[in-house]
Amino acid sequence: MDCDRxxxxxxxxxxxxxxxxxxxTCGRCLEFLKDANQTETQxxxxxxxxxxxxxxxxxxxxxxxxYRSSKSKERQSFNYGPKGRSRxxxxxxxxxxxxxxxxxxxxxxxxxxxxGKTLPLFTxxxxxxxxxxxxxxxxxxxxNKNMHEGPYVLLYPDCSEVVHVPGSERPFKLAEYKKEIxxxxxxxxxxxxxxxxxKRGF
Numbered sequence: 001m002d003c004d005r006x007x008x009x010x011x012x013x014x015x016x017x018x019x020x021x022x023x024x025t026c027g028r029c030l031e032f033l034k035d036a037n038q039t040e041t042q043x044x045x046x047x048x049x050x051x052x053x054x055x056x057x058x059x060x061x062x063x064x065x066x067y068r069s070s071k072s073k074e075r076q077s078f079n080y081g082p083k084g085r086s087r088x089x090x091x092x093x094x095x096x097x098x099x100x101x102x103x104x105x106x107x108x109x110x111x112x113x114x115x116g117k118t119l120p121l122f123t124x125x126x127x128x129x130x131x132x133x134x135x136x137x138x139x140x141x142x143x144n145k146n147m148h149e150g151p152y153v154l155l156y157p158d159c160s161e162v163v164h165v166p167g168s169e170r171p172f173k174l175a176e177y178k179k180e181i182x183x184x185x186x187x188x189x190x191x192x193x194x195x196x197x198x199k200r201g202f
Contacts, residue, residue: 012028095185096120098139121139129162152193154192156190157191
């Protein structure tokens, strides 16, 4: 067939202005037509039979496009992958402050931050109250060898226990608390207090 005058796909009948590797309508491989075009001059009546013989080894146009799409996604994952995929799993620790609360007043029912007992603490912004309490107690014990045995409770600066995000019923998360008060992490301070001293005020 003279390719300059166009041709028809032997599978779907789509007219094409020139011979291409794939039919852009059905996606079937048309490479066998190149060889047939050089050796046959009596039409294309036997081309569908030849196509069946070459259909298996020759990939379809759709398969080729799917392969190219998958390779494109792989390249994007290499370009952005190590940073984009690992950062959500590897949260950067933030610095807050922890201090000690002790009894104050004549009857000892009031609580007051102990002067000179505030220390920086690096922790996960998604940490919950129980784990933050453990880290705070451990930090204080490291630098205060004369600390009393617990148990301890974790307190906000207003001496209320850290259980929920203030003003809500949501369980405490450091990142949510930071968002609510609008302060930088480095300006946030929590306190630990002996449970017996905390309960004495109730």
